[in-house]
Amino acid sequence: MLLNVSKVTVQFGGVTAVADLSLEIGRGELIGIIGPNGAGKTTLMRVITGMVRPTSGRVFLKGTDITGWTIDQRVRSGLALAQQIVKPLATFTLAENVALACGSRRMGSPWRAMTTLDRKAELEQAKALLELVGIGAAAHDYPSEVPLGYLKCLELARALALEPDLILLDEPLAGLNQAEAAEMADRIAALVTDARSIILIEHNLREVVRICPRLFVQDHGRNLDFGPTQQVMANPKVRAAYLGGGAD
Protein backbone atom coordinates (compact mmCIF):
# COMPACT_ATOMS: atom_id res chain seq x y z
CA MET A 1 0.00 0.00 0.00
CA LEU A 2 1.37 3.40 -0.99
CA LEU A 3 -0.73 5.63 1.26
CA ASN A 4 -2.86 4.62 4.20
CA VAL A 5 -4.88 7.28 6.02
CA SER A 6 -6.28 5.55 9.07
CA LYS A 7 -9.27 6.90 11.04
CA VAL A 8 -8.16 10.52 10.86
CA THR A 9 -10.11 13.19 12.71
CA VAL A 10 -9.26 16.90 12.63
CA GLN A 11 -10.92 19.39 14.93
CA PHE A 12 -10.39 23.15 14.89
CA GLY A 13 -11.70 24.34 18.25
CA GLY A 14 -15.23 22.96 18.38
CA VAL A 15 -15.49 22.39 14.62
CA THR A 16 -14.82 18.95 13.20
CA ALA A 17 -13.34 19.44 9.72
CA VAL A 18 -12.54 15.77 9.11
CA ALA A 19 -14.28 12.97 11.00
CA ASP A 20 -12.87 9.46 11.27
CA LEU A 21 -11.73 9.27 7.64
CA SER A 22 -9.83 6.35 6.20
CA LEU A 23 -8.33 6.12 2.73
CA GLU A 24 -6.04 3.56 1.10
CA ILE A 25 -4.23 4.09 -2.18
CA GLY A 26 -1.96 1.70 -4.05
CA ARG A 27 0.60 2.42 -6.76
CA GLY A 28 -0.47 3.47 -10.24
CA GLU A 29 -3.81 4.94 -9.15
CA LEU A 30 -5.55 8.21 -9.99
CA ILE A 31 -8.13 9.04 -7.37
CA GLY A 32 -10.44 12.02 -7.39
CA ILE A 33 -11.54 13.55 -4.11
CA ILE A 34 -14.75 15.48 -4.52
CA GLY A 35 -17.26 17.15 -2.25
CA PRO A 36 -19.04 20.44 -1.75
CA ASN A 37 -17.28 23.50 -0.30
CA GLY A 38 -16.43 22.98 3.36
CA ALA A 39 -16.46 19.18 3.02
CA GLY A 40 -12.94 18.97 4.46
CA LYS A 41 -11.11 17.96 1.27
CA THR A 42 -8.29 20.45 1.63
CA THR A 43 -7.98 19.63 5.35
CA LEU A 44 -7.58 15.95 4.48
CA MET A 45 -4.91 16.87 1.95
CA ARG A 46 -3.15 19.01 4.53
CA VAL A 47 -3.15 16.08 6.96
CA ILE A 48 -1.50 13.92 4.30
CA THR A 49 1.13 16.57 3.54
CA GLY A 50 1.76 17.42 7.19
CA MET A 51 0.51 20.99 7.11
CA VAL A 52 -2.18 20.04 9.66
CA ARG A 53 -1.67 17.57 12.51
CA PRO A 54 -4.69 15.27 13.00
CA THR A 55 -6.48 15.31 16.36
CA SER A 56 -6.53 11.53 16.12
CA GLY A 57 -5.64 8.87 13.56
CA ARG A 58 -2.46 8.00 11.66
CA VAL A 59 -1.00 8.49 8.19
CA PHE A 60 1.28 5.86 6.64
CA LEU A 61 3.40 6.29 3.50
CA LYS A 62 4.89 3.11 2.03
CA GLY A 63 4.17 1.40 5.36
CA THR A 64 5.96 4.03 7.48
CA ASP A 65 4.04 6.08 10.02
CA ILE A 66 4.60 9.69 8.89
CA THR A 67 1.98 11.30 11.17
CA GLY A 68 4.56 13.31 13.11
CA TRP A 69 6.79 14.18 10.16
CA THR A 70 7.31 17.68 8.78
CA ILE A 71 6.32 18.60 5.22
CA ASP A 72 9.86 18.57 3.88
CA GLN A 73 10.53 15.13 5.42
CA ARG A 74 7.42 13.80 3.68
CA VAL A 75 8.45 15.43 0.42
CA ARG A 76 11.88 13.83 0.58
CA SER A 77 10.17 10.48 1.26
CA GLY A 78 8.11 10.53 -1.92
CA LEU A 79 5.19 12.91 -1.51
CA ALA A 80 4.63 15.95 -3.71
CA LEU A 81 2.05 18.69 -3.54
CA ALA A 82 0.66 21.21 -5.99
CA GLN A 83 -1.42 23.77 -4.14
CA GLN A 84 -4.73 25.37 -5.10
CA ILE A 85 -3.25 28.85 -4.86
CA VAL A 86 -0.10 28.72 -6.94
CA LYS A 87 2.94 29.74 -4.95
CA PRO A 88 5.94 30.10 -7.22
CA LEU A 89 9.22 31.44 -5.86
CA ALA A 90 8.86 34.95 -7.28
CA THR A 91 12.58 35.74 -7.50
CA PHE A 92 13.38 32.49 -9.35
CA THR A 93 12.83 31.84 -13.07
CA LEU A 94 10.45 28.99 -13.89
CA ALA A 95 13.46 26.77 -14.64
CA GLU A 96 15.10 27.65 -11.30
CA ASN A 97 11.81 26.95 -9.48
CA VAL A 98 11.84 23.43 -10.92
CA ALA A 99 15.62 22.96 -10.60
CA LEU A 100 15.43 23.60 -6.85
CA ALA A 101 12.85 20.82 -6.58
CA CYS A 102 15.02 18.55 -8.76
CA GLY A 103 17.92 18.86 -6.34
CA SER A 104 16.12 19.15 -3.03
CA ARG A 105 16.01 15.41 -2.35
CA ARG A 106 19.78 15.14 -2.68
CA MET A 107 20.38 18.50 -1.01
CA GLY A 108 18.37 17.67 2.10
CA SER A 109 21.56 17.86 4.12
CA PRO A 110 22.85 21.44 4.42
CA TRP A 111 26.43 20.14 4.48
CA ARG A 112 25.93 18.45 1.12
CA ALA A 113 24.21 21.57 -0.17
CA MET A 114 27.15 23.67 0.94
CA THR A 115 29.71 21.46 -0.76
CA THR A 116 27.86 21.27 -4.07
CA LEU A 117 28.14 24.04 -6.63
CA ASP A 118 26.94 22.62 -9.92
CA ARG A 119 23.30 23.19 -10.89
CA LYS A 120 23.67 22.43 -14.58
CA ALA A 121 22.15 18.94 -14.49
CA GLU A 122 19.18 20.12 -12.42
CA LEU A 123 18.56 23.08 -14.74
CA GLU A 124 18.61 20.75 -17.77
CA GLN A 125 16.22 18.37 -16.00
CA ALA A 126 14.01 21.34 -15.11
CA LYS A 127 13.83 22.49 -18.72
CA ALA A 128 12.87 18.95 -19.81
CA LEU A 129 10.09 18.87 -17.20
CA LEU A 130 8.82 22.29 -18.28
CA GLU A 131 8.73 20.97 -21.86
CA LEU A 132 6.81 17.93 -20.62
CA VAL A 133 4.09 20.09 -19.06
CA GLY A 134 3.99 22.32 -22.13
CA ILE A 135 5.68 25.52 -20.95
CA GLY A 136 9.27 24.92 -22.03
CA ALA A 137 9.38 28.18 -23.96
CA ALA A 138 8.91 30.16 -20.74
CA ALA A 139 11.75 28.43 -18.84
CA HIS A 140 13.72 31.65 -18.39
CA ASP A 141 10.73 33.86 -17.55
CA TYR A 142 9.86 34.94 -14.03
CA PRO A 143 6.50 33.92 -12.50
CA SER A 144 5.24 37.52 -12.70
CA GLU A 145 5.73 37.44 -16.48
CA VAL A 146 3.53 34.43 -17.29
CA PRO A 147 -0.24 33.75 -17.11
CA LEU A 148 -1.99 31.67 -14.45
CA GLY A 149 -2.22 28.61 -16.71
CA TYR A 150 1.59 28.55 -16.93
CA LEU A 151 1.88 28.77 -13.16
CA LYS A 152 -0.47 25.80 -12.77
CA CYS A 153 1.80 23.87 -15.13
CA LEU A 154 4.81 25.04 -13.14
CA GLU A 155 3.27 23.57 -9.96
CA LEU A 156 2.91 20.29 -11.82
CA ALA A 157 6.50 20.40 -13.10
CA ARG A 158 7.82 21.14 -9.60
CA ALA A 159 5.82 18.23 -8.19
CA LEU A 160 7.25 15.90 -10.86
CA ALA A 161 10.76 17.19 -10.20
CA LEU A 162 10.58 15.74 -6.70
CA GLU A 163 10.35 12.26 -8.30
CA PRO A 164 7.42 11.42 -6.04
CA ASP A 165 5.55 8.19 -5.50
CA LEU A 166 2.38 10.14 -4.76
CA ILE A 167 1.32 13.57 -6.04
CA LEU A 168 -1.45 15.54 -4.35
CA LEU A 169 -3.07 18.10 -6.60
CA ASP A 170 -5.37 20.62 -4.95
CA GLU A 171 -7.74 22.11 -7.51
CA PRO A 172 -5.25 22.31 -10.37
CA LEU A 173 -8.06 23.20 -12.80
CA ALA A 174 -9.39 26.17 -10.82
CA GLY A 175 -9.24 29.42 -12.76
CA LEU A 176 -8.70 27.71 -16.12
CA ASN A 177 -11.20 27.93 -18.99
CA GLN A 178 -12.86 24.78 -20.33
CA ALA A 179 -10.27 24.09 -23.02
CA GLU A 180 -7.33 24.73 -20.68
CA ALA A 181 -8.95 22.57 -17.98
CA ALA A 182 -9.43 19.67 -20.41
CA GLU A 183 -5.83 19.98 -21.58
CA MET A 184 -4.53 20.09 -18.01
CA ALA A 185 -6.71 17.12 -16.99
CA ASP A 186 -5.28 15.05 -19.85
CA ARG A 187 -1.79 16.06 -18.78
CA ILE A 188 -2.52 14.94 -15.19
CA ALA A 189 -3.93 11.59 -16.31
CA ALA A 190 -0.81 10.98 -18.41
CA LEU A 191 1.43 11.42 -15.36
CA VAL A 192 0.16 8.28 -13.63
CA THR A 193 2.62 5.42 -13.98
CA ASP A 194 2.86 1.92 -12.48
CA ALA A 195 4.95 3.39 -9.66
CA ARG A 196 3.32 6.80 -9.27
CA SER A 197 -0.17 7.66 -8.02
CA ILE A 198 -2.09 10.91 -8.02
CA ILE A 199 -4.77 12.25 -5.70
CA LEU A 200 -6.78 14.95 -7.42
CA ILE A 201 -8.92 17.29 -5.33
CA GLU A 202 -11.11 19.15 -7.77
CA HIS A 203 -14.42 20.97 -8.16
CA ASN A 204 -14.51 20.52 -11.93
CA LEU A 205 -16.67 17.40 -11.77
CA ARG A 206 -16.78 16.98 -15.53
CA GLU A 207 -13.01 16.55 -15.79
CA VAL A 208 -12.69 14.54 -12.59
CA VAL A 209 -15.29 12.04 -13.74
CA ARG A 210 -13.63 11.89 -17.16
CA ILE A 211 -10.09 11.07 -15.98
CA CYS A 212 -10.39 9.44 -12.52
CA PRO A 213 -11.15 5.70 -12.38
CA ARG A 214 -12.04 5.95 -8.66
CA LEU A 215 -13.69 8.66 -6.58
CA PHE A 216 -13.61 9.47 -2.86
CA VAL A 217 -16.55 11.64 -1.85
CA GLN A 218 -16.50 13.82 1.26
CA ASP A 219 -19.33 15.73 2.89
CA HIS A 220 -19.24 17.54 6.24
CA GLY A 221 -15.88 15.94 6.98
CA ARG A 222 -17.17 12.40 6.46
CA ASN A 223 -16.68 9.91 3.67
CA LEU A 224 -19.89 9.35 1.74
CA ASP A 225 -18.59 6.84 -0.76
CA PHE A 226 -15.36 5.48 -2.22
CA GLY A 227 -15.18 3.29 -5.30
CA PRO A 228 -15.33 3.13 -9.09
CA THR A 229 -16.39 6.47 -10.58
CA GLN A 230 -19.62 5.34 -12.30
CA GLN A 231 -20.75 3.46 -9.21
CA VAL A 232 -20.04 6.43 -6.92
CA MET A 233 -21.77 8.89 -9.22
CA ALA A 234 -24.83 6.66 -9.26
CA ASN A 235 -25.04 6.71 -5.45
CA PRO A 236 -28.14 8.75 -4.50
CA LYS A 237 -26.48 10.05 -1.32
CA VAL A 238 -23.58 11.42 -3.37
CA ARG A 239 -25.93 13.06 -5.85
CA ALA A 240 -27.89 14.61 -2.99
CA ALA A 241 -24.85 15.93 -1.19
CA TYR A 242 -22.75 17.02 -4.10
CA LEU A 243 -25.14 17.73 -6.93
CA GLY A 244 -28.01 18.99 -4.81
CA GLY A 245 -30.47 16.40 -6.16
CA GLY A 246 -32.85 14.24 -4.08
CA ALA A 247 -31.53 11.15 -2.37
CA ASP A 248 -34.23 8.98 -3.87
Added chain:
Amino acid sequence: MAYEIILLTTMAIMVLFALSLNVITGFCGQVSLGHAAFYGIGAYTGAMLTKAGWPLLAALLPAAGLAGLIGFLVGLMSLRVRHDFLAITTMGIAFLFVGFVRKQEWLGGEIGISGIPAFAFGRVGLLVVAVVCTGLFAAVTIYLKRSWMGFGFDSISDDEDTARILGIDVPRFKLWAFVIGTAGAGVAGALYAHHVRYIGPDSFGFVESVTVLAMVIIGGIGSIWAVALAAAVLSALPLWFQFVDDYKLLIYGLLVFAVMRFSPNGIAGALQSLKRRAR
Protein backbone atom coordinates in the same frame (compact mmCIF):
# COMPACT_ATOMS: atom_id res chain seq x y z
CA MET B 1 49.71 57.21 8.56
CA ALA B 2 48.52 55.97 11.95
CA TYR B 3 45.14 57.61 11.32
CA GLU B 4 44.75 55.85 7.95
CA ILE B 5 45.61 52.50 9.54
CA ILE B 6 43.01 53.03 12.27
CA LEU B 7 40.45 54.08 9.67
CA LEU B 8 41.12 51.09 7.41
CA THR B 9 41.04 48.66 10.34
CA THR B 10 37.68 50.08 11.47
CA MET B 11 36.35 49.75 7.95
CA ALA B 12 37.56 46.15 7.55
CA ILE B 13 36.03 45.09 10.89
CA MET B 14 32.70 46.74 10.09
CA VAL B 15 32.62 45.15 6.62
CA LEU B 16 33.14 41.74 8.26
CA PHE B 17 30.43 42.50 10.83
CA ALA B 18 27.96 43.61 8.12
CA LEU B 19 28.75 40.66 5.85
CA SER B 20 28.09 38.30 8.76
CA LEU B 21 24.61 39.78 9.23
CA ASN B 22 24.11 39.64 5.46
CA VAL B 23 24.28 35.82 5.63
CA ILE B 24 21.37 35.71 8.10
CA THR B 25 19.25 38.63 6.90
CA GLY B 26 20.37 39.04 3.32
CA PHE B 27 20.76 35.45 2.16
CA CYS B 28 18.26 33.65 4.37
CA GLY B 29 15.74 36.48 4.94
CA GLN B 30 15.84 36.25 8.75
CA VAL B 31 15.68 39.75 10.21
CA SER B 32 17.97 40.11 13.20
CA LEU B 33 17.89 43.12 15.50
CA GLY B 34 20.33 41.60 17.96
CA HIS B 35 23.42 40.91 15.89
CA ALA B 36 25.63 43.15 18.04
CA ALA B 37 25.21 40.62 20.86
CA PHE B 38 27.30 38.12 18.88
CA TYR B 39 29.81 40.83 18.04
CA GLY B 40 29.97 41.39 21.79
CA ILE B 41 30.37 37.69 22.58
CA GLY B 42 33.33 37.57 20.20
CA ALA B 43 34.79 40.76 21.68
CA TYR B 44 34.54 39.58 25.29
CA THR B 45 35.82 36.08 24.44
CA GLY B 46 38.78 37.48 22.52
CA ALA B 47 39.60 40.07 25.19
CA MET B 48 39.40 37.59 28.08
CA LEU B 49 41.59 35.08 26.28
CA THR B 50 44.31 37.52 25.24
CA LYS B 51 44.31 38.98 28.77
CA ALA B 52 44.87 35.40 29.95
CA GLY B 53 47.91 35.18 27.69
CA TRP B 54 46.51 33.75 24.48
CA PRO B 55 47.78 35.23 21.22
CA LEU B 56 45.04 37.06 19.28
CA LEU B 57 45.23 34.74 16.29
CA ALA B 58 44.55 31.75 18.55
CA ALA B 59 41.72 33.60 20.34
CA LEU B 60 39.84 34.26 17.08
CA LEU B 61 38.73 30.63 16.81
CA PRO B 62 37.10 30.38 20.27
CA ALA B 63 35.55 33.81 19.69
CA ALA B 64 33.96 32.54 16.47
CA GLY B 65 33.09 29.21 18.11
CA LEU B 66 31.33 30.66 21.15
CA ALA B 67 29.44 33.25 19.10
CA GLY B 68 28.46 30.53 16.62
CA LEU B 69 27.37 28.17 19.41
CA ILE B 70 25.19 30.82 21.05
CA GLY B 71 23.97 31.78 17.57
CA PHE B 72 22.96 28.15 17.08
CA LEU B 73 21.01 28.16 20.36
CA VAL B 74 19.32 31.47 19.54
CA GLY B 75 18.55 30.16 16.06
CA LEU B 76 17.08 27.01 17.57
CA MET B 77 14.84 29.06 19.86
CA SER B 78 13.84 31.35 16.98
CA LEU B 79 12.80 28.60 14.55
CA ARG B 80 9.14 28.90 15.42
CA VAL B 81 8.97 32.65 14.89
CA ARG B 82 9.08 34.62 11.67
CA HIS B 83 9.11 38.18 10.36
CA ASP B 84 8.16 40.77 13.01
CA PHE B 85 8.18 38.17 15.77
CA LEU B 86 11.69 37.07 14.84
CA ALA B 87 12.81 40.71 14.83
CA ILE B 88 11.39 41.20 18.33
CA THR B 89 12.92 37.94 19.57
CA THR B 90 16.38 38.87 18.29
CA MET B 91 15.96 42.38 19.73
CA GLY B 92 15.43 40.67 23.06
CA ILE B 93 18.79 38.89 22.61
CA ALA B 94 20.51 42.29 22.25
CA PHE B 95 19.00 43.53 25.52
CA LEU B 96 19.64 40.18 27.24
CA PHE B 97 23.34 40.30 26.32
CA VAL B 98 23.86 43.83 27.62
CA GLY B 99 21.82 43.10 30.76
CA PHE B 100 23.82 39.94 31.43
CA VAL B 101 27.26 41.48 30.89
CA ARG B 102 26.43 44.48 33.09
CA LYS B 103 25.88 42.20 36.07
CA GLN B 104 28.98 40.05 35.61
CA GLU B 105 31.93 41.31 37.62
CA TRP B 106 34.24 38.78 35.96
CA LEU B 107 33.41 40.46 32.64
CA GLY B 108 34.09 43.90 34.06
CA GLY B 109 30.41 44.66 34.77
CA GLU B 110 29.32 48.20 33.93
CA ILE B 111 32.91 49.37 33.58
CA GLY B 112 33.89 46.84 30.95
CA ILE B 113 37.32 45.47 30.14
CA SER B 114 40.25 47.83 29.66
CA GLY B 115 43.92 47.19 29.03
CA ILE B 116 43.26 44.64 26.32
CA PRO B 117 46.72 43.64 25.05
CA ALA B 118 47.84 45.20 21.79
CA PHE B 119 48.34 42.82 18.88
CA ALA B 120 51.88 41.45 18.86
CA PHE B 121 52.51 42.72 15.31
CA GLY B 122 51.27 46.24 15.97
CA ARG B 123 48.54 48.26 14.30
CA VAL B 124 49.65 47.37 10.79
CA GLY B 125 49.61 43.70 11.75
CA LEU B 126 46.07 44.04 13.11
CA LEU B 127 45.00 45.76 9.89
CA VAL B 128 46.43 42.87 7.87
CA VAL B 129 44.63 40.32 10.08
CA ALA B 130 41.35 42.27 9.80
CA VAL B 131 41.65 42.54 6.00
CA VAL B 132 42.53 38.85 5.65
CA CYS B 133 39.64 37.76 7.93
CA THR B 134 37.21 40.01 6.06
CA GLY B 135 38.49 38.82 2.69
CA LEU B 136 38.19 35.18 3.74
CA PHE B 137 34.67 35.69 5.08
CA ALA B 138 33.66 37.55 1.91
CA ALA B 139 35.05 34.63 -0.14
CA VAL B 140 33.06 32.18 2.00
CA THR B 141 29.86 34.17 1.46
CA ILE B 142 30.48 34.39 -2.31
CA TYR B 143 30.97 30.63 -2.36
CA LEU B 144 27.86 30.08 -0.23
CA LYS B 145 25.78 32.25 -2.54
CA ARG B 146 26.82 30.17 -5.54
CA SER B 147 26.35 26.79 -3.82
CA TRP B 148 23.17 24.79 -3.37
CA MET B 149 23.06 26.14 0.16
CA GLY B 150 22.75 29.65 -1.31
CA PHE B 151 20.03 28.34 -3.62
CA GLY B 152 18.22 26.97 -0.56
CA PHE B 153 18.72 30.24 1.35
CA ASP B 154 17.26 32.16 -1.60
CA SER B 155 14.17 29.95 -1.59
CA ILE B 156 13.67 30.41 2.18
CA SER B 157 14.11 34.15 1.82
CA ASP B 158 11.58 34.18 -1.03
CA ASP B 159 8.88 32.01 0.54
CA GLU B 160 9.58 29.70 3.46
CA ASP B 161 6.40 27.64 3.02
CA THR B 162 7.05 26.99 -0.66
CA ALA B 163 10.65 26.05 0.14
CA ARG B 164 9.34 23.39 2.54
CA ILE B 165 6.96 22.04 -0.11
CA LEU B 166 9.92 21.73 -2.46
CA GLY B 167 11.71 19.57 0.10
CA ILE B 168 14.09 22.11 1.60
CA ASP B 169 14.89 21.35 5.24
CA VAL B 170 14.11 24.93 6.28
CA PRO B 171 15.01 24.72 10.00
CA ARG B 172 18.44 23.21 9.33
CA PHE B 173 19.24 25.72 6.60
CA LYS B 174 18.22 28.57 8.90
CA LEU B 175 20.40 27.20 11.69
CA TRP B 176 23.39 27.07 9.36
CA ALA B 177 22.79 30.67 8.37
CA PHE B 178 22.64 31.66 12.05
CA VAL B 179 25.82 29.72 12.91
CA ILE B 180 27.86 31.05 9.96
CA GLY B 181 26.62 34.62 10.47
CA THR B 182 27.10 34.74 14.23
CA ALA B 183 30.54 33.08 14.02
CA GLY B 184 31.58 35.80 11.55
CA ALA B 185 30.30 38.44 13.98
CA GLY B 186 32.34 36.76 16.73
CA VAL B 187 35.56 37.17 14.75
CA ALA B 188 34.68 40.79 13.97
CA GLY B 189 34.06 41.38 17.68
CA ALA B 190 37.39 39.89 18.76
CA LEU B 191 39.20 42.08 16.21
CA TYR B 192 37.24 45.13 17.39
CA ALA B 193 38.23 44.48 21.03
CA HIS B 194 41.91 44.50 20.05
CA HIS B 195 41.45 47.48 17.81
CA VAL B 196 39.95 49.80 20.46
CA ARG B 197 41.52 47.90 23.41
CA TYR B 198 38.59 48.76 25.67
CA ILE B 199 35.12 47.22 25.58
CA GLY B 200 32.02 47.81 27.67
CA PRO B 201 28.46 46.50 27.50
CA ASP B 202 27.23 49.63 25.71
CA SER B 203 29.57 48.94 22.78
CA PHE B 204 27.26 46.06 21.78
CA GLY B 205 23.78 47.37 22.45
CA PHE B 206 20.65 47.69 20.41
CA VAL B 207 21.93 50.80 18.61
CA GLU B 208 24.92 48.84 17.25
CA SER B 209 22.56 46.09 16.06
CA VAL B 210 20.42 48.62 14.24
CA THR B 211 23.50 50.36 12.83
CA VAL B 212 24.82 47.18 11.22
CA LEU B 213 21.34 46.34 9.94
CA ALA B 214 21.20 49.82 8.39
CA MET B 215 24.47 49.06 6.58
CA VAL B 216 22.99 45.86 5.14
CA ILE B 217 19.76 47.63 4.11
CA ILE B 218 21.52 50.63 2.57
CA GLY B 219 23.92 48.38 0.65
CA GLY B 220 21.17 46.10 -0.60
CA ILE B 221 19.97 43.07 1.32
CA GLY B 222 21.77 39.98 0.03
CA SER B 223 24.31 41.75 -2.20
CA ILE B 224 27.84 41.00 -0.97
CA TRP B 225 29.77 43.80 -2.68
CA ALA B 226 27.13 46.47 -2.00
CA VAL B 227 26.85 45.57 1.68
CA ALA B 228 30.66 45.65 1.95
CA LEU B 229 30.74 49.05 0.25
CA ALA B 230 27.98 50.49 2.45
CA ALA B 231 29.65 49.16 5.60
CA ALA B 232 33.04 50.57 4.57
CA VAL B 233 31.67 54.03 3.75
CA LEU B 234 29.24 54.28 6.67
CA SER B 235 31.88 53.19 9.19
CA ALA B 236 34.38 55.70 7.81
CA LEU B 237 32.00 58.67 7.66
CA PRO B 238 31.96 59.33 11.43
CA LEU B 239 35.77 59.27 11.41
CA TRP B 240 35.98 61.60 8.42
CA PHE B 241 33.40 64.11 9.53
CA GLN B 242 32.79 65.08 13.13
CA PHE B 243 29.18 66.12 12.45
CA VAL B 244 28.38 62.63 11.12
CA ASP B 245 29.62 61.20 14.41
CA ASP B 246 27.49 63.67 16.36
CA TYR B 247 24.35 62.92 14.33
CA LYS B 248 25.15 59.30 13.38
CA LEU B 249 21.77 57.81 14.27
CA LEU B 250 19.88 60.64 12.60
CA ILE B 251 21.92 60.33 9.39
CA TYR B 252 21.70 56.52 9.28
CA GLY B 253 17.98 56.74 10.00
CA LEU B 254 17.43 59.20 7.16
CA LEU B 255 19.48 57.04 4.80
CA VAL B 256 17.47 53.92 5.68
CA PHE B 257 14.24 55.89 5.24
CA ALA B 258 15.41 57.18 1.83
CA VAL B 259 16.49 53.71 0.71
CA MET B 260 13.20 52.09 1.75
CA ARG B 261 11.23 54.86 0.02
CA PHE B 262 13.18 55.16 -3.23
CA SER B 263 15.14 51.92 -3.65
CA PRO B 264 14.07 49.13 -1.26
CA ASN B 265 16.87 46.93 -2.63
CA GLY B 266 19.50 49.44 -1.59
CA ILE B 267 22.47 50.64 -3.60
CA ALA B 268 22.67 47.30 -5.41
CA GLY B 269 19.02 47.53 -6.45
CA ALA B 270 19.36 51.15 -7.59
CA LEU B 271 22.38 50.31 -9.76
CA GLN B 272 20.60 47.30 -11.25
CA SER B 273 17.58 49.36 -12.24
CA LEU B 274 19.88 52.03 -13.73
CA LYS B 275 21.60 49.32 -15.74
CA ARG B 276 18.24 48.02 -16.98
CA ARG B 277 17.20 51.53 -18.04
CA ALA B 278 20.48 52.08 -19.86
CA ARG B 279 19.83 48.99 -22.04
